Amino acid sequence: MVKRLLLILVMGFLLAALTACGEKPLLSDVSFSKDRITPNADGEDDVLRIQYRLSRRAYLSIYFLDQAGNRFVFRQHELRAPSAEEPYSVYFSGVVDGYVLPGESFEGFTVARRVLQDGTYTWVVEATDETGHTEQVTGTLTIADADAALPELRNFTVSPPVFTPNRDGIDDRARINVFVTKDYTSLVVYLLGEDGVRYHVAEDERSPSRPGEAGFHTFDYDAGVDLGAEPPPDGTYTVWAEVQDAIGQQVVATSTLTIKDGGVPKAYILNGEVQWSARSILLGETLYFTLTVENDSATPIRTSGPPPGTVYDSDQNYSTLGWTIQSGVFRVGIHCENALINYPWRWAVGDRSVLVEDEEGHLYLPPFTRAVVTGGIRFVDVEGARNPQYCWAGLIHEDVEIAQVNDRVDPVFLFIEVP
Numbered sequence: 001m002v003k004r005l006l007l008i009l010v011m012g013f014l015l016a017a018l019t020a021c022g023e024k025p026l027l028s029d030v031s032f033s034k035d036r037i038t039p040n041a042d043g044e045d046d047v048l049r050i051q052y053r054l055s056r057r058a059y060l061s062i063y064f065l066d067q068a069g070n071r072f073v074f075r076q077h078e079l080r081a082p083s084a085e086e087p088y089s090v091y092f093s094g095v096v097d098g099y100v101l102p103g104e105s106f107e108g109f110t111v112a113r114r115v116l117q118d119g120t121y122t123w124v125v126e127a128t129d130e131t132g133h134t135e136q137v138t139g140t141l142t143i144a145d146a147d148a149a150l151p152e153l154r155n156f157t158v159s160p161p162v163f164t165p166n167r168d169g170i171d172d173r174a175r176i177n178v179f180v181t182k183d184y185t186s187l188v189v190y191l192l193g194e195d196g197v198r199y200h201v202a203e204d205e206r207s208p209s210r211p212g213e214a215g216f217h218t219f220d221y222d223a224g225v226d227l228g229a230e231p232p233p234d235g236t237y238t239v240w241a242e243v244q245d246a247i248g249q250q251v252v253a254t255s256t257l258t259i260k261d262g263g264v265p266k267a268y269i270l271n272g273e274v275q276w277s278a279r280s281i282l283l284g285e286t287l288y289f290t291l292t293v294e295n296d297s298a299t300p301i302r303t304s305g306p307p308p309g310t311v312y313d314s315d316q317n318y319s320t321l322g323w324t325i326q327s328g329v330f331r332v333g334i335h336c337e338n339a340l341i342n343y344p345w346r347w348a349v350g351d352r353s354v355l356v357e358d359e360e361g362h363l364y365l366p367p368f369t370r371a372v373v374t375g376g377i378r379f380v381d382v383e384g385a386r387n388p389q390y391c392w393a394g395l396i397h398e399d400v401e402i403a404q405v406n407d408r409v410d411p412v413f414l415f416i417e418v419p
Helices: 002-023
Strands: 027-032 048-054 058-065 071-080 088-092 095-097 110-115 119-129 134-143 153-159 174-180 186-192 198-201 215-221 235-244 250-259 267-269 280-282 286-295 301-303 311-313 330-336 345-348 363-365 370-378 389-397 409-417
Touching (some): 027 119, 174 235, 267 389, 286 389
Antiparallel strands (some): 153 174, 330 345, 389 409
8 A cells, every 4th residue: 555655656746747847838038128119210219129038949930910910020930049048139120021012013123121010010939849849929019100111222234234354345344223212221232153152243433322322323343354353254143232221121133144255364475575677777668577476364355457467657557557446455566765656556466367256356366375476667767866766566455554564575776777
């Protein structure tokens, strides 16, 4: 009888202990620091604090229900470890995942984060453990005087759609335009590749509206090539524009941009060497040169005439022969100290035996290719008062630069004998 009584008592204690363990709540100490907020960025009652405890690992959700039962999500099924000494704590400014009100439609952008409209909501803090057991705590929250105007992104455009950042003067830059309807705290534009890498695009300093102000904003993108950086790999990218206002509402717009034939052109006069035909000539004779241009990059370099072998009279120049400057074109030039303009005599960096032509008729020296360039200047008079004078070669990237290594190459001290 005594043994039986002891057994009953032990079983009772065990059952009580198991019951106590089973009754330990998964979710506890849930609180909202305020039952009313006015999310309008005026510094008063804009934010509240949410606190809660978890007794074991669980997936946590926090959402709000309006009087019609529509759900607005702040946190959705996010994994949390058991609470440590302090409870979990998160600030809430009235902004939830994006939603669209009845009768609304937006063209050209989507709403990623949006403030709750004025009204009274039921808040729900919900936890589900790994066994599927779910617990909820609810309460009410009033939203008043919310700044519900969205920072809309209108007329988001990217042009040209195919972009060739290689400094050849053709589609070297992409222009991104967008109109923001509201003052904002952040406006970010970037390219996103399939590998998840982002490439930031800076706003143009000449943008019509100041950063942070509503209005028209422009972004000028050269893919870093102007600074000598390699552009993103060729391919099609998603262009993202993301704007956020002072409350935390976020709107995004997307487009696409294809990068093609991108790269930093690198070309040189091989070994910095020029073969000159003479150091002294008679007035009326021709000074000839021969040099080799090397495209030492994976990027084709564009060029323009006149073709190698052309002979100028000294009182002519590239323009008088009908070959005006073209932005992005590489040409070999010859300059003499007394010349009136910089590098007046210019030639293409190769002939058609090595150059390739694109669909629009532009000529390119292919990557990692060398081309021999020849030409001459027939001196019909003495250039200026200095005789002899230095003449030299250069490789000109028109309207871009004459790299130091390609300027004043292999000078010849030329004397012109006058009969």
